[in-house]
Amino acid sequence: MNTKRATLAYGVGDDEEPRQTGEAGGSAEGAHGASASTLLHAGDEVRPFDAAPFPSLEEARERVQSVRRSMPDDAGLHRLSERLKALADPSRLAILNALAIAELRVSELAEAVGMSQSAVSHQLRVLRAARVVAVRREGKNAWYSMADDALVCLIRPGQQ
Known part of the structure; x- marks a missing residue:
């Protein structure tokens, strides 16, 4: 098993057995009741989230000003x-x-x-x-x- 990949999925080190991480009780259940083991398996490739980068503060301010100018009084x-x-x-x-x-x-x-x-x-x-x-x-x-x-x-x- 590739423990480097498992580290990302389960939070273990090179010398430890895979374990689920989460709350104090050791449960890795998320908000929808699915555990990490049902979402990711040892050996699964973990890729970064493909979201657009956060806009800069200046870009966000410009967007808000543009919306304000377009809104009726x-x-x-x-x-x-x-x-x-x-x-x-x-x-x-x-x-x-x-x-x-x-x-x-x-x-x-x-x-x-x-x-x-x-x-x-x-x-x-x-x-x-x-x-x-x-x-x-x-x-x-x-x-x-x-x-x-x-x-x-x-x-x-x-x-x-």
Whole structure:
């Protein structure tokens, strides 16, 4: 048996018998309950971990600064939070699903989602305030549509 290799695997010297190392009780069981003998056997080649080298402190600082520059400011995060809150209601999601398919008027939306016109109008007010839906006026008619095509991907995955 090659004791130099076993030294790395079991922690023995050239003149000792292989033994498992670990806690005071001599157990070499790891966090997942596997002992060192089940992971490495005498004669197994032990290679260094093939991980990328740790970045220098300066590289880490540069990466953090780059991330900070790319993040929105507090006002931008607040606007995003408000938009996401507007999406967190089943009635509004039903309306948005309908609008992701076609531009509709309130009466058409009410019929499509099975809600009253006043309930749809109330939900549209919330969605307009969050800038999730857009309104286009044509005479006496107001046509509603998704304000952002990117939301269509979120509301109806796989369809645009």
